[in-house]
Amino acid sequence: MMTSKLTKKDLNQSIARSCGCSFSWGYEKQGNMAYAYAMIPILKKLYTTKEKMAEALKRHLAFYNVTNQCMTFNLGISAAMEEEASENEEFDTSAINQTKVALMGPISGIGDAFFWGTFKIIATAVGTTFALQGNILGPILFFLIYNIPAFAIRIGLMNAGYKFGTAFLSSAENNQTMSRILKGATILGLFVVGGMCASLVNLNIVFQVSDGANTQTISDLLNSIMPCLTSLLVFALTYFGIVVKKMKPLTMIILMTLISIVGAFFGILG
Amino acid sequence: MIGVAILLGITAFALMVIEYAGGRNFITQPIMVGFIVGLVMGDLKTGIIVGATLELAFLGATSIGAVIPPDAMTGSLLGVAFVINAGASAESALVLALPIASLALIFKNFYYGYIASLFQRKADRHAEEGNYKGIERVHWMTGLGMAAMLGILVMISYAAGSNAMSAVLNAIPGFVQTGLNVAIGLLPAIGFSMLARTMLSKSNVHIFLCGFALVAYSKLPILGVAIFGVVLAMILVQAEKEKTTVMAGGDDDDF
Incomplete structure (x- = not known):
């Protein structure tokens, strides 16, 4: 059984750092750096050797994106799993990232609905009513109505995630159960990544082809075979380049930009 | 100014x-x-x-x-x-x-x-x-x-x-x-390619495609995708569990 190395203080530091969730954001890997940044107080406590630290940092630098305020739920679970990994040599560390990937979609789905769809709308409705009359209460109420629940949830989710993670790990000591859970997490993760590929990767080939009677763009044509087919092709080519041909991400970024700008110049892409 | x-x-x-x-x-x-x-x-x-x-x-x-x-x-x-x-x-x-x-x-x-x-x-x-x-x-x-x-x-x-x-x-x-x-x-x-590198293999590429097709055809929001994903994961894990249980002679006390 686990003896808890992590203290309340470590988790609190991680909560404070989770506020930087969108600070180092970028299109390529989105919130990954902020995630690693928020995990550092925990990793520092658990790993003393350079090699272990490097492994852990690399894990937490993988692509990640979530509703800002809900990041702490993932952090809590990761903290519990890292704690287990630091004590149990047999623990499969790839499970840490797979759990993260499997959970980021569902958490964002719920989180976005709450924060962007509910709290923000209420705060805006109340705030603008006062502010349109020049009343200083407008901006103040807007800020408080949104942020009081937002920070309460951020703090609560860290503790919930950590408790959930620890309780789960201590009940799943059995190797077989653990490997099944891991398999389930991989399935869920891949399924969600597949879905996100369809919604976030976009390419519109606006070049027109005509068969005399009808004129349509190449994208329309491809989409009539299967919607988002171009997104799938883009993903397949990128995967081929990065994983099979081992291209550097930066090379890929430059290549994509050149293709996009040249494509736009000739009116093929848009 | x-x-x-x-x-x-x-x-x-x-x-x-x-x-x-x-x-x-x-x-x-x-x-x-x-x-x-x-x-x-x-x-x-x-x-x-x-x-x-x-x-x-x-x-x-x-x-x-x-x-x-x-x-x-x-x-x-x-x-x-x-x-x-x-x-x-x-x-x-x-x-x-x-x-x-x-x-x-x-x-x-x-x-x-x-x-x-x-x-x-x-x-x-x-x-x-x-x-x-x-x-x-x-x-x-x-x-x-x-x-x-x-x-x-x-x-x-x-x-x-x-x-x-x-x-x-x-x-x-x-x-x-x-x-x-x-x-x-x-x-x-x-980003997705880097992520898939650690997870994707020949034996599970169909799961990736399944999630992709679901969103491509239905434009389902991500929470919906996740719900179907959980169900799919449960079915597949359950199926494997039954298979191994039958082969091992039915001794299973995990749950």
């Missing part, structure tokens, strides 16, 4: 840092920006009213899909500042705000797409060496760089005036703007 421009630039920088290092607390929403610019420029009431007007105007411009709307922060900051400075109406703030908001969006997209990726490489190198201090530094540099860029943009824009900004916006060739937008639709494929 120059003094106010510098002051507004610093305000933009500070607001970006407070917003993004402070848990996305919405201090860069037009309603807050109007309030703060009103304080800075000494006309609180106008600031609050124009801020609220712009808040409602930008409400319709919230992100559709993966498209990020024109940058409301820089737009409303300058819109409010121009209105207070020229004594114009609250409605005219939007006309003044939009060219700058659009220009800021181009800069932001460039930063998110390219500068952030350069920092990403640095972070990877630090991770390789187990140097967590390096990652902390890069995290701050990435965020502060974005804030500084927008701060400088606001400063120059205020000093140059709204018309000059429209001219700059028009001077960027259309195909470059279109091309950058196309590239933004492609870049996430890199």
Whole structure:
């Protein structure tokens, strides 16, 4: 059984750092750096050797994106799993990232609905009513109505995630159960990544082809075979380049930009 | 004029840092920006009213899909500042705000797409060496760089005036703007490929395709995808469990 190395203080530091969730954001890997940044107080406590630290940092630098305020739920679970990994040599560390990937979609789905769809709308409705009359209460109420629940949830989710993670790990000591859970997490993760590929990767080939009677763009044509087919092709080519041909991400970024700008110049892409 | 421009630039920088290092607390929403610019420029009431007007105007411009709307922060900051400075109406703030908001969006997209990726490489190198201090530094540099860029943009824009900004916006060739937008639709494929590298194999590529097809055909929101994913995972794990149980002679006490 686990003896808890992590203290309340470590988790609190991680909560404070989770506020930087969108600070180092970028299109390529989105919130990954902020995630690693928020995990550092925990990793520092658990790993003393350079090699272990490097492994852990690399894990937490993988692509990640979530509703800002809900990041702490993932952090809590990761903290519990890292704690287990630091004590149990047999623990499969790839499970840490797979759990993260499997959970980021569902958490964002719920989180976005709450924060962007509910709290923000209420705060805006109340705030603008006062502010349109020049009343200083407008901006103040807007800020408080949104942020009081937002920070309460951020703090609560860290503790919930950590408790959930620890309780789960201590009940799943059995190797077989653990490997099944891991398999389930991989399935869920891949399924969600597949879905996100369809919604976030976009390419519109606006070049027109005509068969005399009808004129349509190449994208329309491809989409009539299967919607988002171009997104799938883009993903397949990128995967081929990065994983099979081992291209550097930066090379890929430059290549994509050149293709996009040249494509736009000739009116093929848009 | 120059003094106010510098002051507004610093305000933009500070607001970006407070917003993004402070848990996305919405201090860069037009309603807050109007309030703060009103304080800075000494006309609180106008600031609050124009801020609220712009808040409602930008409400319709919230992100559709993966498209990020024109940058409301820089737009409303300058819109409010121009209105207070020229004594114009609250409605005219939007006309003044939009060219700058659009220009800021181009800069932001460039930063998110390219500068952030350069920092990403640095972070990877630090991770390789187990140097967590390096990652902390890069995290701050990435965020502060974005804030500084927008701060400088606001400063120059205020000093140059709204018309000059429209001219700059028009001077960027259309195909470059279109091309950058196309590239933004492609870049996430890199992140997904890196992620899939550790998970995807010949034996499970159909699961990836299943999730893909579900969204492609139904445009299901991500929470719906996750629910189907959980169900699929449960079915597959359950099926495997039954198979091994039968083969092992039915001794199973896991649950």
